[in-house]
Amino acid sequence: MSFETDTPIERRILARSLETLRKHAGMDMVFGGPVHHGAAAMEITDLTGVRTRSAVNLVVRNGEGLGGKALMLARPVSVADYISSQGITHVYDHAVRPEAIETLAALPIIVDRTPRILIYLAARTHVRLGDRWFDSFTPLVRRLERDIAVEDEVRRRLSLMRTTAEADRATLSRADLYDIAQELTNLADQIEDETLRAKVEAVGNRFAPVLGSARSQEPPTLLRPREVDVLEHVARGLSNREVAEALGLLPNTVKSYLKSAMRKLHATNRVQAILAARERGLLR
Template sequence: MITTLEPELPFAKRVMPRTLETFRVRGGMDMAFGAQVLRGASALEITEFCGTRTRSVANLAVRSGAGVGGKALSLGRPVSVTSYLAAQGITHAYDHAVRPEAIETVAVLPVIVEGQPRWGIYLCNRTQVGLGDRWFDSLAPLIRKLEREIAVDDEVRRRLAMFRASVPAPADNGLTRDELRDIAAELGDLASQIQDATLRAKMEAMRDRFAPKPPSAAATGSVSPLAPREVDVLEAVARGLSNAEIGEALGLLPNTVKSYLKTAMRKLHAANRVQATLVAREAGLIR
């Protein structure tokens, strides 16, 4: 059976602690909460937090349209107030959770992936702070980064579920070498997009599990020999370096690296750089 590669901890526990602290510091606020949107976007639940003095907000479910978070969820855009308990235009159903933390300023930034709200990031202060467009703009890159991480995590889970459901163990699956190579290339491409080091390593292990074993030296005659620089470039690609990093390491211009890589891909009949490294490894051309 294929070893499952689900992360040991869910996305919230793996990513949110460092993410919330980054938001809190960048925003210059006292505390930050992470609230996951519940199914159907009917509410969001605060499950992660940093900088708090109590647990008054722990597992607080905020209905869509209610409070600052629910309003941000229903509108699909950031919402803020500078004097929470006296604020007009929001409901005060959650004052009981706000009071123990002495919160004055609240801003909630929705995290939207493929048109669907997934999280709400609360940034709160115990004093009144005027939040202008520049403040919100400074946090936009963090929101975009978090949205990309969620999208990648979704794709990891989707593909792993697909492989578990449809692909038996590589040792006895009856797949052709080309099919195994394509699966390994897809997993390698996905691994390169994952920022979480632990999950990336697991995805790379899955890639190596599906990659066809290198053929014997006698079986490699069908692959065109690579020039020494093409071998150098492919070995650098296999280590996960970008074209710019390869150029710096080998003393080449990025366009020259691209040219060597393109030629190597043509010789190896590979569709992309990941597939090229797999074919080269099979042929014993790179380590």
């Protein structure tokens, strides 16, 4: 069973947040990346608003430069005139100068006392950054911290289930399998990233009981052929976009078919719909 994605948690969460951060900050550039080995270093992997590629894949070490200072102190730091600042080392000036950065702030995203992402907010002019400016980022920072914590918990639970439940699947009762599938459904509902959510749902589908001849005695539910097609693809772990591509539909059409199928099956989410469809013999 595989539930990993090709891109680390931190990069996916950062990539989808860059433009929101830039608009909120009112800055010219936002860039950053995941923190490695506790807080030993970070790598700049994702950027927006840049003019050059001078900072791409730059590794910033703890204590070096403004970002390294933020890692060392585990709190936000800033400089109003980067090039002339005396409060930081200038080992990364070769990456900063081509972008003509004047004002720079470094914002660590910390989960369980460990920095996980370091975000830079940069302007090519002088900008006054006070406590009120930094405080305005608190809701965004809390959301990023929550997203990382949720995905950490998803992986922890999936790993635990993989090593315990799947190994003993032959001895688990139908009720046990249903409980596992339901727990995974609840976890999936907390995930914003569509690709990871689909993968978690796919793992839940694998634990969902397939009744065969012992199907529910509920009255038959009539689904349209396309609704069944969509559910079958969702059960394989495909996202709405991937289902749309596979079936030659628009993503909004896929959402419409899913919503209709869920209503007919009295389900509140995708995994519940798949469970209900299997109960009724509508899916293999």
